[in-house]
Amino acid sequence: MKYKCEGMNTKTKTVKCDSFPPESESVEWKQSLGEWKEIVETCAAFASANGGTIYVGVSPEGERIGVRIGKGTLEDIANKIKINTDPPQFPSVDVRGAPESSVVEIHIEPNPVKPVWAFGRPVKRVGKSNQFLRRDEAQRILEITTGRTWDALICEGFNANDIDRKAVRDFLERSGMKRSTSLSDVIKNLRFGTEKHFRNATALLFGKSPQHFFVEAKVKCARFVSGSLTQFLDERTIEGPLLLQLDEAMAFVTRNTRQALVVTGKPQHDIVPEYPEAAVREAITNALCHRSYTDVGTIQVRIYDDCLEVWNPGKLPPDLSIAELYRKHASHPRNPLLAGAVFRTRLIEQWGTGTLRIIEACRPQNIKVEFETDMGMFIVRLKKTVKGKQAASGRTAAQAWAESGAESGAESILKLLSIGPISPSEIAVKTGRKSVSGALKRLIRKLLEEGKIEPTIPGKPTSRLQKYRLTEKGRDWLKGFSEANRT
Numbered sequence: 001m002k003y004k005c006e007g008m009n010t011k012t013k014t015v016k017c018d019s020f021p022p023e024s025e026s027v028e029w030k031q032s033l034g035e036w037k038e039i040v041e042t043c044a045a046f047a048s049a050n051g052g053t054i055y056v057g058v059s060p061e062g063e064r065i066g067v068r069i070g071k072g073t074l075e076d077i078a079n080k081i082k083i084n085t086d087p088p089q090f091p092s093v094d095v096r097g098a099p100e101s102s103v104v105e106i107h108i109e110p111n112p113v114k115p116v117w118a119f120g121r122p123v124k125r126v127g128k129s130n131q132f133l134r135r136d137e138a139q140r141i142l143e144i145t146t147g148r149t150w151d152a153l154i155c156e157g158f159n160a161n162d163i164d165r166k167a168v169r170d171f172l173e174r175s176g177m178k179r180s181t182s183l184s185d186v187i188k189n190l191r192f193g194t195e196k197h198f199r200n201a202t203a204l205l206f207g208k209s210p211q212h213f214f215v216e217a218k219v220k221c222a223r224f225v226s227g228s229l230t231q232f233l234d235e236r237t238i239e240g241p242l243l244l245q246l247d248e249a250m251a252f253v254t255r256n257t258r259q260a261l262v263v264t265g266k267p268q269h270d271i272v273p274e275y276p277e278a279a280v281r282e283a284i285t286n287a288l289c290h291r292s293y294t295d296v297g298t299i300q301v302r303i304y305d306d307c308l309e310v311w312n313p314g315k316l317p318p319d320l321s322i323a324e325l326y327r328k329h330a331s332h333p334r335n336p337l338l339a340g341a342v343f344r345t346r347l348i349e350q351w352g353t354g355t356l357r358i359i360e361a362c363r364p365q366n367i368k369v370e371f372e373t374d375m376g377m378f379i380v381r382l383k384k385t386v387k388g389k390q391a392a393s394g395r396t397a398a399q400a401w402a403e404s405g406a407e408s409g410a411e412s413i414l415k416l417l418s419i420g421p422i423s424p425s426e427i428a429v430k431t432g433r434k435s436v437s438g439a440l441k442r443l444i445r446k447l448l449e450e451g452k453i454e455p456t457i458p459g460k461p462t463s464r465l466q467k468y469r470l471t472e473k474g475r476d477w478l479k480g481f482s483e484a485n486r487t
Contacts (some may be wrong), residue, residue, distance in 0.1 A: 019101075020062055023128050026052035032067055033060060033077055037119070039106065044118035044126040047089050047111040048141075057103040067386035074104070081106075086117040096405050114145045135294040136314065136376075150293055151201040151335035154189075155213055155335040164208040171205065174243070174345035180254045190341050200293070201337040203295055204242050216313075219249045219284070221301040221441070234439030237298075242346070244287050249284050249301055250277070255431060256303050258411075270364070275308050275382050277414045278360035279369075283380040285347045286354045287312035288337040289394065295376060307383040313371055325355040325371045357378030358382075389465075410443050414452060414470065414478050421456050421469040444468065452477060 021027050026049075028042050033056055046052035057067040074093055082088045094105040113140050115122040115389050122138035133141070143149055160183070168186060172179050184195055192202040204210050210217045219238040225231040234256050238248045257274040287299045292314030300311035315321070317332040326373075333339040359369045362382060370381040412431055416422060424436045424444065433440060447453045452474030456467045470478070 009285075020055050020064075020346060021053075022059055022062070025125055025127055026050060028054050029062065029130075030054055030056045031054065031065060031474070033073065033104070036080050038076060039077065040081050041118045041123055041130050042125075043091060043108045044116040045107065045123045045130040046108040047085070048115040048123060049110065049125040051108055051110040052205050053108075054060060054106040055103055056106065057101075064097075064101075064103055066097060066103060067100045068104045068105070069095060074352050077104075077106070083120055086120075087111060088112060089116060089402045112145065113159065114141050136292055136298065139292065139294040148471040149334065151199060151204070152336045153200050154193065154197050155203045158171065158207065158213060160195060160204070162208055162212075164241055165205045167206045167208075167243065170241075170243055171341070171345065172345075177344075181185070191337060192341075199337065201335065204293075204338060205341055207224055207241060209239070210241065216296065216298050217293060217301045219245050219288075219301060221249055221252040221303075223254075223303040226305050231445050232439070233442060234437065237320055238441065242342075244256065245346070246281070246288060247283055248442045252279060253301065253303065253308070255433070265350065274384075275367065276361040277367060279307065279358045279367075280310075281347070282354050282358050282361070283310040283382075286380075287378075289342050290314070290334045292334060307381055309382075312378040312380075313376065314378060315376060321354050324375070326359065328353070328356065381399045410447060411478075413443060413447065414474055417453060417468060417470040418478055421467040423465075423467045428467075447474070 001276070010195065023029055026046065031038070032037055034245040036057075038056055039056065042052075042054055046054075055343065057065055061063050075094075078091060078093065082093055089108060092107040092109075094107070096103040104189060115124055115133055117123070122133040122135075124133060124141075125131075134190075142153075145353075146153075146268060150196065151235065163183065165183075169179060171177075171188070172181055181189075187195065187202065189319075190201075192205075193199040196389055197485070200214075201472075202211050204217060207213065217239075221237070222232040222235040225233055234252075236248075236252055238245050238252070240248075245406070254276070259274065260272045273376055284299070284301065287310050291299060291312045295313040297311075299311040300309070302311065314334065317334075320329065320332055355369075355371065358380065362369050366385050368385050370379075370383060370384045372379050372381070416427060416430055424440065426441055427444070428436045430433070431440070444453070450470075450473075451471055453468045454471050455461060456469055457463050457465060460466065
C-alpha cells in the first residue's frame with residue numbers, strides 16, 4: 001500500500017522485494033539519502049515529463065545496498081522535495097526491507113503544469129539524465145501546458161500599491177478612453193487580471209517599477225563613437241512603465257541623431273529626421289511588445305554613424321522566417337495581452353504589418369532595412385545608403401541629408417551659444433538631457449579643443465559660474481552651416 005508524503009504525517013509499509021527496474025526515462029537509482037539534492041532534481045525532472053520512481057539504497061550496478069531509516073528520515077526527504085520544487089511536489093513513498101537496510105521508493109506523478117523547477121531552475125527528464133532548460137524553452141513548455149502566454153501569468157507579489165496611476169492616466173489618454181475610467185474597469189477591460197491578482201502585463205504597462213519584478217525589462221540606448229563598437233558619446237538605461245520607456249527611448253534617438261531642413265516653398269521648412277520617426281517608433285514598440293521577457297538580456301537601441309539598430313531578446317517563432325518579414329505575413333504576438341493593450345494606444349495599427357511599415361517609412365529616405373537574428377536576439381537595422389544623383393525635378397529626403405550637412409549634437413550646442421553665453425546645466429536642459437552627462441562633457445571638450453567655443457572664466461575651468469561662448473571660428477563655421485542649409 002502506497003502513502004503520500006504530505007508534510008510530516010508520513011507512514012511506511014515494508015515490502016520484501018529485491019528486483020529493481022533498469023534506469024530509464026522514468027527510473028533512477030540512488031545509493032543514499034545523502035544525495036538529496038540530486039533526488040530533488042530528479043523529482044522535478046520526472047514531474048516535468050511523465051512521472052517516475054527513484055530507488056534509494058541501490059548501487060550503480062543495480063544491487064541492493066540499503067539505507068538506514070531513522071525517526072523523521074522520510075519526513076525530512078519529503079519536506080526537502082516540497083520546499084525546493086516549484087510548483088511544490090508531494091511524492092508517494094514505499095519502503096522495502098527492514099529499517100536498518102531499507103530501499104526507499106520515491107514515486108512522482110507527472111505535474112499538469114510544466115516544467116517543474118528545482119532550486120530555481122527548470123528541469124526535464126531526457127533519457128536517463130536530467131537536463132536544465134533555457135528560459136525560452138521553459139516558457140514554450142509552460143505555454144503549451146497552461147494555454148497561457150507569459151504576459152497572462154499572475155505576477156507574484158504585485159499589488160495595487162505597485163500601480164503607477166500616472167501611467168494609467170497616460171494609457172487612458174492615448175487610447176481615447178475616459179480619464180475617469182476606474183482602475184478596476186481598466187484591468188477588467190484589458191483582461192489584466194483582478195484587483196487582487198494582476199497579470200505580468202499589468203506590471204509592465206502600469207507598474208511603478210516593473211524592473212522590481214522583471215530585472216531586465218528595460219531599454220539600453222547608446223550613441224557610439226565613430227568607428228568604435230565599445231566607446232560611446234552618450235548612453236542611458238531606461239526603466240519604468242512600458243510606454244514611458246518608449247517615449248524616453250525615442251527622445252534619446254532624437255537627441256543623438258540629426259535633422260535636415262528641406263525647402264518646400266511653404267512658409268516653414270520641412271524638418272526631416274536622420275531616421276524616419278515612424279520606423280524607429282515601430283521598431284522600438286515591437287521590441288517592447290514582442291520581446292521574450294523570460295530571456296536574459298535587455299532591449300538595446302544602438303546608434304552608429306551609418307545605421308541605427310534595435311536589438312530585441314528572443315528568436316522568431318519557428319514558423320516565421322526572416323524572408324517572410326519583407327512581405328505580408330501572419331501575426332505572431334509573443335505577448336498578446338500586452339500587444340492588445342498597446343494596439344489600443346494606436347502605436348500598433350494592424351497585426352502583422354509592423355515590419356512592412358518600417359520598410360515603407362524608410363523608402364523615401366533611401367534607408368535600407370535589414371532583419372536578422374544573432375545570439376538569441378532579433379535585430380532591426382536601419383542602414384543609410386548612398387544613391388546616385390536624382391532627377392533635377394526634385395530632391396529626396398536622402399539627398400537633403402547628403403547635401404545639408406545636417407545638425408548633430410555638437411551643432412545644436414553651437415546654435416545655443418550663438419544667442420549668448422550659457423552654462424553646461426543650461427545646455428543640458430535645452431538639449432533634452434536631465435543632467436550634465438559624461439557624453440555632454442565630451443562634446444563640450446571636443447568643441448573647446450577645436451576652438452569653436454571658449455570659457456567665460458578661463459582661469460577657473462571648474463567654477464560653478466562657468467559658462468561658454470562662441471568664438472569667431474565657431475561663428476564662421478555656424479554661418480557656413482546655415483548657408484549650406486539654405487542652398
